[in-house]
Amino acid sequence: MLEIRDLSCLRGDRLLFADLDLSVLPGERVRLLGPNGVGKTTLLRCLCGLIDPEEGEIHWNGHSIRSEREDFHRQLLYIGHSTALNDLLTPLENLRFTCRAGTDQVEEQACVEALERIGLGAQIDLPCRALSQGQRRRVGLARLFLGGERRLWILDEPFNALDVAAVADLASSLDAHCAAGGIVVLTTHQDVSFSHPGRVVDLAGHAC
Amino acid sequence: MLEIRDLSCLRGDRLLFADLDLSVLPGERVRLLGPNGVGKTTLLRCLCGLIDPEEGEIHWNGHSIRSEREDFHRQLLYIGHSTALNDLLTPLENLRFTCRAGTDQVEEQACVEALERIGLGAQIDLPCRALSQGQRRRVGLARLFLGGERRLWILDEPFNALDVAAVADLASSLDAHCAAGGIVVLTTHQDVSFSHPGRVVDLAGHAC
Amino acid sequence: MLGPFIAVLRRDLLLAWRGRADVLVTIGFFVVVACLFPFGVGAEPNQLREIAPGILWVDALLATLLSLHRLFAQDHADGSLEQLLLSPEPTVLWVSAKVLAYWLTTSLPLVIAAPGLGLLFDMEQGSLKVLCLSLLLGTPMLSLLGAVGAALTLGLRGGGMLLALLVLPLFVPVLIFGAGAVDAYLGGSGSDAHLLLLAGGSLAALVLAPWACAAALRIAAE
Amino acid sequence: MLGPFIAVLRRDLLLAWRGRADVLVTIGFFVVVACLFPFGVGAEPNQLREIAPGILWVDALLATLLSLHRLFAQDHADGSLEQLLLSPEPTVLWVSAKVLAYWLTTSLPLVIAAPGLGLLFDMEQGSLKVLCLSLLLGTPMLSLLGAVGAALTLGLRGGGMLLALLVLPLFVPVLIFGAGAVDAYLGGSGSDAHLLLLAGGSLAALVLAPWACAAALRIAAE
Amino acid sequence: MTRSRFNIFRFAVPQNFYPLAGKLAPIFAVTAAVLFLAGLWISFFIAPTDAQQGEVYRVIFIHVPAAWMSMFIYLVMAFWSAVGLVFNTRLSAMMAHALAPTGAMFCFVALWTGALWGRPTWGAYWVWDARLTSQLLLLFLYFGYIALINAIDDPRRADKAGAILALVGAINVPIIYFSVKWWNTLHQGASVSLTKAPSMATTMLMGMLVMAFAAWAYTIAVTLWRVRSLILERERNAEWVNEELDRLEAAA
Amino acid sequence: MNWGSAEAFWNMGGAATFVWGSYAVTLIVIVVELILLFQRRKNTVSRLLRLRRGRSARRQPANVSESP
């Protein structure tokens, strides 16, 4: 369970939002809404512990994510704006590295299957530099199939640059994760059809 | 009028598409369609003259874009995946530079108005590094309001990262440009409602 | 016609101004490297005085080298280069503007800082003057040749090092005539010939290098 | 526990292998810069032999410097750094792996190339051996201190130069003891003390630097 | 997908050059081998012992041809690059590309043999003499060219970038050569200048010439073979390459 | 004939290291170049064959794969 208490975030000299309270139960999908620049990315990075909030606390299963960092990060899967791909490595090598660096024990075979499943079977040996925008995003998203026991997924505009088929596929993966008791927090400006509506948090309401 | 004759494009080892023929008349909007990695971006960059095609010719108003490069580029406005923003400069400085470097004579005031119109009034003095993803894209798109007499707009996924209001705004700008006799060639995976449907070219049909 | 030239020059100078610290850092690097040599080589004043022109020239060359790969890298990464290549005016124009701005913001400060360093090495006034003059006349050639190298290695792996490997052999004549000018002055044969050669080289590079650079940039953007 | 350590080490070595040309290019840079000095300083064999250890040490230092800013830059730009910071294991672990991979792929080749260059400067066997040993013991300290600098300047403008300015003063002691070792050997007082100091410095850096580096990276990612 | 491009020279078209190169290369290879053996025979069994230097001088039979070849190959590379850039013929850039490794090889051999020769004659493996130094710089130019080409993975881009670099380098080669020469005479140091044998015995000259011709034939053979691989890579989407691959597949 | 014996030949008047060092390294370098040359040829051909096989395999299902 993810709890946000009284959160406010500052960027430069601008207070983006203040007094944000939110608690997300297992199985819930939360979509952050708001116009460009309202602070969605900032909030997500706060939730991951990459940015220190100006005020307020974030708790995971009752513990502050600061004090229990390692436990929290063992449960967290974050996919941000940037794809975290090294241009010289192939999709397979990149995926394997991301998993291992996050201490997920994955087999080579599982990585290959994840990449094939996400439609990169033909590009498995190409350096990532050669991939198209959408293909790069797919490599990052392949991680979702391999982070099985991670409960909390935080996704920043995951549908960007994906084609229609991939969007539908990803949406159903998110649904499946929630159905299995996971939590998904995401932002997107696109209207995507999920199997059930999920919760929507409008950040514009908290903006300063 | 834009004419593509018998075009084929090679990336690395892979022939992306071959024997593509297309002619676009003034006032038309063409949307390239196709799954991720089919070669939309490559085609658009070919059309701009940034990539040499493997075979085939591209003509603008009856002249090859190779031989009449300068005339063609005076008519062309290309907005690609990358935003062409320098992180240290403010949106205003970036916009002014892009216009001047493209030999558009624009007033400072016009730039300010374009930025305000696109919703960046508050960020006009912030270095671009501090902007959010959507705000960065908006700075790039502000150029569209200032390239008045450029007939051919080539836009690569312009709706990426934009919020709902900005998407609608941009769509109506594109409509207006076509109504004034301009040409728009764009790709996008999002379904955007335009005032009239426009032409759709499915690149998957030409893929090799 | 001059639109892109002026736009690029203005922007690059503005960027240098925005990051004024960088200019100071370049000078800082120049000074610190020069100060390393006494540590490495030993502090005997006569020996130091003798090798000072050579060291300062090598130092200037290294400072140029270290900053060269920034010349187009940023524009390439953020897509500005693409936009510039789509400008209707000839590419050589704005390439020249970029190199000019680069020279003004990195080489010129070195020329200005050199006399101070010369004093550290106890060089005498006359040879110091010749040294500065040789730097002033020689560094444009370094910038221009370096720009070609920077354009050729744009976006490649191992960028900075590869660039160094490409351009250092080309820099050797500049180094020889530059450091040689001081020796010739001290030897009594006068440094005019050397300085003229440096100036001539810079002029020739000014005429030829922007073309090579423009061609290389077109290739890099593909 | 060692998962991220091994993953990062493997990947960075793989990357070096993928761009194996880079390693050669590093050596190429090392050689080319060493060859510049005779042009600047003059070709007198005795003088060259005398300043050779200093030159090679300064050269090694510059080669380190030029490649340092690549240490975290790529990972920062493409977002891998963020992902690594979200790894459950302590940050120092994988930071050490990165520095180790860096040392193996850039400093070790220099140590191996140094004897060849020593011959170019006509150094004699004994002092050449001392020089190589001093490089072997001293370069880990350069890499570790440099990594802290690289982490501190990550994502700042004027990165490479600023980094140079930050770490060069820290490198000076290494340079003094490194080049001093050869002098001590030639002076007959034996080079053991110098070499021991270098080894001690490297060990101390090995213990402390990764912590500083990890803290700096956390700040840079904010 | 055959290309119909107008060309003055029939063999400037890769498709026509490829089989021609395949036929010529073995002829030159055999010539090279024969000349090389003859040269070895002359250098060890016919050429007499040198009065001043003793037997060491026998290094000359590879040193000098290698030095000549290394300089000549760079010129040829620059020539092909210029042709490629001016007339936009793809084959020219490939030729330049194919020549580079061999040029670097000869350059290295000249340096290596020179260094080994220098030790007994001058007492040092290396002195900063003008001729030696410019040879070293030439090696760096070769390395730069090869490193650049290897760092680019798009072959067409690699060819074009390489051509630009080769040309810029070639304009600089004479400048480097003369500046280095001048530099060395300016600092009249303790360095020894190359001691030229007073009047070369005719057998010696003959041995050198035979070896030089062997090096020529070798270079041509190797370059033709290399350019065949390059042509296949660059033209892989052409119909004739497809047919050639059919043939190769059947042969394998 | 210059050499009285095979031993004298290999000794090269005391300059064996230098003369044979030169000839041997030259030979090695040439052999290495030739090996690399033919390896390259082999790699190129096998790579092109592999690519061609891949392409003809992909051509059939290409349009069915994942178009919307």
Ligand code: HEM
């Ligand atoms: C690393 C050391 C050396 C290098 C790089 C080197 C380089 C060269 C080069 C580039 C040439 C051709 C120059 C021309 O034709 O104008 C050459 C020719 C020659 N070298 Fe060397 N050399 C080296 C050492 C030596 C030594 C030690 C000797 C003998 C003492 C020697 C004797 C000769 C002779 C006799 C020629 C032919 C001269 C002529 O045809 O004009 N070289 N060397």
Ligand SMILES: Nc1ncnc2c1ncn2[C@@H]1O[C@H](COP(=O)(O)OP(=O)(O)OP(=O)(O)O)[C@@H](O)[C@H]1O
């Ligand atoms: N130094 C600063 N000074 C003032 N404002 C800043 C500074 N740095 C960042 N900001 C503002 O903080 C906001 C950051 O927003 P963030 O990236 O979280 O937006 P977002 O909701 O993710 O938007 P998008 O939908 O475009 O991705 C932006 O509005 C930006 O202008």
Ligand SMILES: Nc1ncnc2c1ncn2[C@@H]1O[C@H](COP(=O)(O)OP(=O)(O)OP(=O)(O)O)[C@@H](O)[C@H]1O
């Ligand atoms: N060196 C290479 N070898 C093989 N394939 C390559 C190489 N370089 C690029 N490609 C392929 O070329 C295609 C480039 O596609 P492009 O970027 O034009 O796609 P796109 O249609 O814009 O896709 P998206 O919708 O994801 O933006 C990709 O499928 C990529 O895998």
Ligand SMILES: [Mg+2]
């Ligand atoms: Mg965002």
Ligand SMILES: [Mg+2]
């Ligand atoms: Mg695309």
